Amino acid sequence: MNLTVSYRGQLYPLSLLPDDTLAVLHARLEELTSTPPQLQKLLYKGKSNKPLNDQITLIQAGLRDGVKIQMLGTTTNELDGIKAVESDQQKRERIMRERTLKGPTKLRSTGSSSSSSDNLNYRFHKLIPLSHLPNPSSAMDLLQRLSDDQAIRHVMQKHKFAVGVLTELAPHEHPELLGLNENAGQQIKLRLRTDRYDGFRTYKEVRRVLCHELTHNVWGDHDNNFKELNSLLNREVTDYDASVKAGTNVLGYSGEAYEPSEAQSRSQVLGGGSNAVSLLNDSTEDRRRRALEAAERRLRQEEEEMENSCGTAGRSAVVE
Structure with missing residues (x-):
């Protein structure tokens, strides 16, 4: 009996006897995937909804030659x-x-x-x-x-x-x-x-x-709760990296908004264009404001793309 088991995108072809038991199938799958039998969940056409004894044969379990099986489980x-x-x-x-x-106990620093x-x-x-x-x-x-x-x-x-x-x-x-x-x-x-x-x-x-x-x-x-915490984590990571480069200690995010440097502000207007001259005549504060707005737009766009590519929200995050 030739069976094909799909597990996490990998296909495992198996050749077993029709009178082999489910226990034999589970043991083979454990060897191939490091997933213990008790954590294996097999899905295939014709399977009974009732719990199956692992001592019954493959034929009794509803398996036939050429059947494709989807396996779920934790290694x-x-x-x-x-x-x-x-x-x-x-x-x-x-x-x-x-x-x-x-x-209550007296606390002491250790x-x-x-x-x-x-x-x-x-x-x-x-x-x-x-x-x-x-x-x-x-x-x-x-x-x-x-x-x-x-x-x-x-x-x-x-x-x-x-x-x-x-x-x-x-x-x-x-x-x-x-x-x-x-x-x-x-x-x-x-x-x-x-x-x-x-x-x-x-x-x-x-x-x-x-x-x-x-x-x-x-x-x-x-x-909004998620967005606030996610933004905070990203700022804290950025602040930590910046403090390491500057050789200072990090005690936590200060709550101050990101302010681009003079060089970063100037970089926003390089490359010419019809508005280049007027932009260069703007104040340093105006250039910093535009740089900050551009950075915020970029971060919002990145977060939107990331949310669309995240498999946690919008579906059950609990794996049985």
């Missing part, structure tokens, strides 16, 4: 990442309950101890490139760079974001998506590669999508 590595987040959450809840029972706790909790617990795609080591390098990014770490710790698994989206699986946040941070998927798999998208583009998906840890829909 062992992804499950470990999800469990890590859940374990951290349960640990924090237990500590808070114990503190409540003990009553410096590195608090920082160490934040580093352990508010981070990406697992990084998983897609091994079936070309050059997974380069994908892993990009995921690692995002995980080690000090600006990203800064906003994750400040806003207490924990992510179980950071992985990638295959272009052929969801060609319309750039990012997806499942279960408010249990797993974030990012489009790392170009459509033709001949390279990777720029780091700046991928990091902006990551900030967008991190916002979905708090807000599911692209409403």
